[in-house]
Amino acid sequence: MKLGPALAGEHAGGPSLLAISQQAEGCQRCELYKNATQLVFGEGPRDARLFFIGEQPGDREDIEGHPFVGPAGILFAQCLEEAGIDRSECYVTNAVKHFKYEQRGKRRIHSKPNAGEIQSCAWWLGAELEKVRPDVVVALGATATRTLLGSSAKVTRDRGRAIHTGRDFDILVTIHPSYLLRIRERGDASQERQRFIADLRMAASLRSEARA
Numbered sequence: 001m002k003l004g005p006a007l008a009g010e011h012a013g014g015p016s017l018l019a020i021s022q023q024a025e026g027c028q029r030c031e032l033y034k035n036a037t038q039l040v041f042g043e044g045p046r047d048a049r050l051f052f053i054g055e056q057p058g059d060r061e062d063i064e065g066h067p068f069v070g071p072a073g074i075l076f077a078q079c080l081e082e083a084g085i086d087r088s089e090c091y092v093t094n095a096v097k098h099f100k101y102e103q104r105g106k107r108r109i110h111s112k113p114n115a116g117e118i119q120s121c122a123w124w125l126g127a128e129l130e131k132v133r134p135d136v137v138v139a140l141g142a143t144a145t146r147t148l149l150g151s152s153a154k155v156t157r158d159r160g161r162a163i164h165t166g167r168d169f170d171i172l173v174t175i176h177p178s179y180l181l182r183i184r185e186r187g188d189a190s191q192e193r194q195r196f197i198a199d200l201r202m203a204a205s206l207r208s209e210a211r212a
Ligand code: SF4
Pocket: 024, 027, 028, 029, 030, 031, 032, 033, 039, 096, 097, 098, 117, 120, 121, 124
């Protein structure tokens, strides 16, 4: 399968993940730093075996400076728990490290990062992947899938199976947990949630296979 910018392109270098995150604080590789409160870098153990990639920080993450702390992050943590995965053992990050939004009155409405922004920010994601060296990388949603596997990869088509790219880790594509929050019909929401948890269980089992 084709590789996206986080795997195919060059990336930042440095002696440690901390040093790279400090370099990223001053990043101006695209315009998104201008309106965001702060950069939100990935978090988790340096030797995490499971590595999750979302899209970008949301409103809450932008304010607090940590990934996956908003409503979708809380739901994600619940689903991880139901899948038997200890979140504290996972590295969680985003394809794009600054919040992109449109101001509507007092509200800041999430705006999807474009291909150029994804490409620019892959500079940091590639470095995170190299430093953590996980067994399994889970792409949560279309933006994360694109940065790993390019624009031809599709969540609906490529979801729920191990994808091998010749790297040391398997890639698993699934939905972003924010999708679950947007489903109005209760039955559908419950069904999709179970499907997402099944994908997370598969990620855990791929990790176990890699360790065996
Ligand atoms: S979104 Fe990424 S590439 Fe753009 S300024 Fe922020 S850290 Fe740099």
